Amino acid sequence: MKLSIIFCLLCVASAAVQDLNWHMQPAAGRFGDQGPDQLAVQEPADVLQEKQSFTEPLSWRYPAPPAEEAPLFPPDFKLKVPTAADSVSVVCGESSVRVEAKKDLLGIGKPVQTADVTLGGCPATAEDPEAQALVFESELHGCGSQLLMSEDSFIYAFTLLYTPSPLGDSQIVRTRDVTVNIECHYPRKHDVSSRQLVPTWTPFSATKASEESLYFSFRLMTDDWQFSRPSAQFLLGDVMKFEVSVKQFYHIPLRVMVDSCVATTVPNVDTVPRYTFLGNNGCLFDSQLTDSNSQFLPRSQDDRLQFEVEAFRFQQDHSGMIYITCHLRATAAPAAVDATSKACSFSNGWREASGSHEVCTCCDTDCGTGSQSHLTGTGAQWEQEMAVGPIIVKDRPLR
Incomplete structure (x- = not known):
């Protein structure tokens, strides 16, 4: 009976020593590079995989210039169609002519300088402040008129001239020289007729x-x-x-x-x-x-x-x-x-x-x-x- 108990105790002690030796095995046998005096702790595979991903090299680059954006244009854009200015009227009398020219001669919302407009070299004889117009009156043979003749008419031709002065001390102008041909037609007996004028312009960016x-x-x-x-x-x-x-x-x-x-x-x-x-x-x-x-x-x-x-x-x-x-x-x-x-x-x-x-x-x-x-x-x-x-x-x- 005593021998049996002693034998059992020896078996238990031997198993404990074997188990301790297994836990103390060197790292080369089971845990990679750990030393023999270190205890290795087994970690789950997903944790090891997550740690491994951080060993990859990181990269960062300065932001590249932005890609050229397509220009945003209005889908229904159309250029303005130039409209002619209706700014000159003529009354031909029996022996004289009366011409009225609006101060906004070019139809752009800007009044012209009175001295810049002449009828064949003659300055305006009056101004109509209510109508914002310049008035020119002349005998049919005056202000540089020319007498033309057709089969059934006498024609007195005048020229209304607009020559813009420079703007201040600058070298630019916002209008152009304008010539308006005016004709008074007299059929062999009596009557009247008249004619009128025309201007334009443009820019860009990017x-x-x-x-x-x-x-x-x-x-x-x-x-x-x-x-x-x-x-x-x-x-x-x-x-x-x-x-x-x-x-x-x-x-x-x-x-x-x-x-x-x-x-x-x-x-x-x-x-x-x-x-x-x-x-x-x-x-x-x-x-x-x-x-x-x-x-x-x-x-x-x-x-x-x-x-x-x-x-x-x-x-x-x-x-x-x-x-x-x-x-x-x-x-x-x-x-x-x-x-x-x-x-x-x-x-x-x-x-x-x-x-x-x-x-x-x-x-x-x-x-x-x-x-x-x-x-x-x-x-x-x-x-x-x-x-x-x-x-x-x-x-x-x-x-």
């Missing part, structure tokens, strides 16, 4: 660029500002609508500015003729120089700026083609609107697009050059020069 991963856009817009304008053609008296914007990506919020714009007949700002209609760090001079309605629109977004310019052409250039080169700039939006970062236009005084009108007081003098620092601090700024064109400007027809 270009883009980037600096420091900012993407500027300069577009010609439709009248409702909803789409890029698919045509580059305008008539004299129309308004060109431009929109400047900047895409920000991962940058701090930005405010976009237009510091200057120059119009030329070729895509080179150093050529002549040239017309600087915007300058002095954001002053739109055109309305002040030429009495136009050109203006910045009130700013609704810091990264977007809209402005309007009445279409024009150079006085002695008959192609009607112009290019516009503007210097665009983006600054940090929290920076204050000041004399060197503004958008001012003139209408009974200077007005600023975001409402800070006091910063426009330097537009008649010198607004300075401002900070030239780049990419650091609150004065950081990004700049780009962009060209728009060719812009074709045509005269509006008269009949």
Whole structure:
């Protein structure tokens, strides 16, 4: 009995030693690279697989430039069909002629200068303030008339001439020379007849660029500002609508500015003729120089700026083609609107697009050059020069 108990105890002790030896086996036998003095803990297979996935190399790339977006054009866009201005009337008397010409001679909403209109070299004899018209009266043999003869009529031919004066001290005009042929027909016995006149015009936009991963856009817009304008053609008296914007990506919020714009007949700002209609760090001079309605629109977004310019052409250039080169700039939006970062236009005084009108007081003098620092601090700024064109400007027809 004692021997049996002793034998059983020896068996139990032997089994315990074997079990302990199994748990203490070296890592080379069961757990990879663990040392012989470490206890290995078996982990579930899904945990091991998850850990293994983090051993793969990670990669990161700087964001690529955005793909070119297809321009959004209005589906039903159509060019305006020029309409002839009905602005001249004639009354032929027995021995004289009376011609009335509306001050809005070209039908574009702009009155002409009285001295610019003559009847065969003769100035207007009166003005009708109620009808907003110039009145010319002449004997049939006066004011450069010509007597023509047909089989059954005498014809007195006159010429109404409009020669626009330059706009202020600039080299541009917004109208063209107009010649209106007027005839008074007298059939051998009695009676009268008369005839009348005709003008036209056009532009375009598009270009883009980037600096420091900012993407500027300069577009010609439709009248409702909803789409890029698919045509580059305008008539004299129309308004060109431009929109400047900047895409920000991962940058701090930005405010976009237009510091200057120059119009030329070729895509080179150093050529002549040239017309600087915007300058002095954001002053739109055109309305002040030429009495136009050109203006910045009130700013609704810091990264977007809209402005309007009445279409024009150079006085002695008959192609009607112009290019516009503007210097665009983006600054940090929290920076204050000041004399060197503004958008001012003139209408009974200077007005600023975001409402800070006091910063426009330097537009008649010198607004300075401002900070030239780049990419650091609150004065950081990004700049780009962009060209728009060719812009074709045509005269509006008269009949």
